[in-house]
Amino acid sequence: MATILVQGGRPLKGTVRVSGAKNASLPILAASLLAVEGRCVVEDVPFLRDVDCMCDMIQALGVDVQREPGGVVRLNAEEVSHTEAPYELVRRMRASFVVMGPLLARFGHARVALPGGCAIGARPVDQHIKGFEALGAEVTVEHGYVEARAPRGRLRGNRVYLDIPSVGATQNIMMAAALADGLTIIENAAKEPEIVDLANFINKMGGRVRGAGTDVIRVEGVDRLRGVEHTVIPDRIEAGTFLLAGAITGGEIYVEGAISTHLKPLLAKLKETGVHVEDDVNGIFVAGGPGQRALDIKTHYYPGFPTDMQAQIMALLTIIPGTSMVTETVFENRFMHVAELQRMGADIRVEGRTAVIEGVPKLTGARVNSTDLRAGAALLLAGLAAEGETEVHGVHHIDRGYVDIVGKLHALGATIKRVE
Ligand SMILES: CC(=O)N[C@H]1[C@@H](OP(=O)(O)OP(=O)(O)OC[C@H]2O[C@@H](n3ccc(=O)[nH]c3=O)[C@H](O)[C@@H]2O)O[C@H](CO)[C@@H](O)[C@@H]1O
Numbered sequence: 472m473a474t475i476l477v478q479g480g481r482p483l484k485g486t487v488r489v490s491g492a493k494n495a496s497l498p499i500l501a502a503s504l505l506a507v508e509g510r511c512v513v514e515d516v517p518f519l520r521d522v523d524c525m526c527d528m529i530q531a532l533g534v535d536v537q538r539e540p541g542g543v544v545r546l547n548a549e550e551v552s553h554t555e556a557p558y559e560l561v562r563r564m565r566a567s568f569v570v571m572g573p574l575l576a577r578f579g580h581a582r583v584a585l586p587g588g589c590a591i592g593a594r595p596v597d598q599h600i601k602g603f604e605a606l607g608a609e610v611t612v613e614h615g616y617v618e619a620r621a622p623r624g625r626l627r628g629n630r631v632y633l634d635i636p637s638v639g640a641t642q643n644i645m646m647a648a649a650l651a652d653g654l655t656i657i658e659n660a661a662k663e664p665e666i667v668d669l670a671n672f673i674n675k676m677g678g679r680v681r682g683a684g685t686d687v688i689r690v691e692g693v694d695r696l697r698g699v700e701h702t703v704i705p706d707r708i709e710a711g712t713f714l715l716a717g718a719i720t721g722g723e724i725y726v727e728g729a730i731s732t733h734l735k736p737l738l739a740k741l742k743e744t745g746v747h748v749e750d751d752v753n754g755i756f757v758a759g760g761p762g763q764r765a766l767d768i769k770t771h772y773y774p775g776f777p778t779d780m781q782a783q784i785m786a787l788l789t790i791i792p793g794t795s796m797v798t799e800t801v802f803e804n805r806f807m808h809v810a811e812l813q814r815m816g817a818d819i820r821v822e823g824r825t826a827v828i829e830g831v832p833k834l835t836g837a838r839v840n841s842t843d844l845r846a847g848a849a850l851l852l853a854g855l856a857a858e859g860e861t862e863v864h865g866v867h868h869i870d871r872g873y874v875d876i877v878g879k880l881h882a883l884g885a886t887i888k889r890v891e
C-alpha cells in the first residue's frame with residue numbers, strides 16, 4: 472500500500488500543466504461504443520486508475536482499445552457485440568454505469584450492474600432509469616442488475632424532465648438519445664463543461680445534440696455514428712486543486728491550461744478571501760495566499776461551487792482567520808475529510824450539512840487517511856501547509872483522479888515523496 476509523505480511549510484512556485492479531465496474522458500470513452508464504423512482517437516486522456524477501469528470495461532464489451540504515450544487512446548468499436556457490463560467491473564468504478572446509454576442506443580439492449588453507493592453518498596441511478604424508460608425502454612432491476620430493452624430494437628425520442636440535474640443521467644440519456652428515432656428533449660439537464668465536451672464528441676461523430684451547457688438539451692437521433700478524433704477539455708478540478716496548493720502555501724503558481732470560465736466559483740471565492748488570481752488565455756496565476764477573510768461556501772450544480780472542490784477548499788479555510796462555513800448540498804455524506812483535518816489541528820464542527828470552520832494559526836503534520844479521492848487531495852493540501860511531516864494513507868483514492876500529483880507538486884518545490 473502506497474503512502475505519500477509531505478513536509479509542510481514551503482511556498483510552492485512555478486508552472487504546472489493541467490491534465491485532461493477525468494470526468495470528461497470517462498463518458499467520452501464510453502461514447503466510443505456508439506461508433507459503428509471507423510476509429511476514435513481521443514487525446515489528452517489522463518492515464519489514471521479510473522481511466523484504466525473504463526478502458527477495461529469497454530474492452531470487455533468488445534472495443535479494441537490501444538493506448539499510446541501522451542494520453543492518446545485509439546478505439547475501435549466496430550466489432551462490439553456484448554451488451555452486459557458485469558458487477559466485477561462496475562464495482563471498481565461507479566462511473567462505469569454510463570456504458571448503459573450507448574449500449575442501449577446501439578443494440579436496443581443493455582444489462583449493467585447497479586453501481587451502488589460510495590464513501591460520499593448513496594448515489595442512486597433512478598434518473599438514468601427514468602430517462603431510458605421515457606425513451607421507450609422496458610427496464611427491470613433484478614439481482615443487482617439494471618436491464619433495459621427497446622421494443623423493436625430502437626429507442627424513440629421523447630421529453631425527459633430530470634428531477635435533479637444529474638451529470639451521469641444527462642450523459643447516459645444524451646448517449647441513448649443519439650441513435651434514437653426522433654427528437655429527445657432533456658429538461659433540467661446538467662450544465663457541467665464535461666456535458667458540453669461529450670456533446671461536442673457526439674456531434675463530431677455525426678450526432679445532433681444542441682443546447683449542451685444549458686438546462687435544455689435537444690438530441691435529434693441519427694441512424695449511424697462514426698469514429699472521430701477529439702481532445703478532451705482540461706481538468707477543472709485538478710486545476711482548482713493546484714490553485715489551492717498555491718494559495719495554501721502562500722506561493723505563486725501558474726496553472727497552465729486551466730480555463731477560468733470553468734472555475735468561476737472557485738476564483739470568486741479566492742478573490743473574496745484576498746488571494747490574488749489572474750487569468751489569461753493560457754492559464755491562471757495565483758499568489759498572495761492563504762487569504763484573510765473567512766468565507767461562506769455552498770456547493771451546487773454547475774455553475775455553482777463544485778462539490779468536487781469542497782474538501783480541498785475546506786483545507787484552505789482551516790488556516791484563514793475567522794469563522795467560515797461550508798454547506799454541502801449535492802451529496803449527503805461528503806465530510807469524511809473533516810475528522811482527518813481535525814487530526815492535523817483544524818477546528819471544524821459539522822452541523823447537519825454544514826461544516827463550521829474556525830481558522831487556526833497553523834496545522835500540524837499527522838498520519839491521516841484518504842477516504843475518497845477529493846478528501847485525499849484535501850489532506851495533501853493541508854500537509855503542504857502544516858508544520859512537520861504528514862503521512863497520507865489511502866493513496867489509491869488519489870490515484871483515481873490525479874496524474875502524478877506527487878511529481879507535479881515536487882516540481883513546484885514541495886518536499887513530497889511517494890513510498891510504495
Ligand atoms: C464521473 C463523474 O463525472 N463524476 C461526477 C458526477 O458524478 P455523478 O454523475 O454520479 O453525479 P450526479 O450529478 O448524478 O449526482 C448529483 C446528485 O444527484 C443524485 N442522483 C443522481 C442520479 C440519480 O439518478 N439520482 C439521484 O438522486 C446523487 O445521489 C447526488 O446527490 O457529478 C458529480 C456532481 O457534480 C461529481 O461529484 C462527480 O465527480
Ligand SMILES: C=C(OP(=O)(O)O)C(=O)O
Pocket residue numbers: 494565566589779844845872
Ligand atoms: C466524486 C468523484 O468521482 P466519481 O463520481 O467517479 O465518484 C470525483 O471525481 O470527485
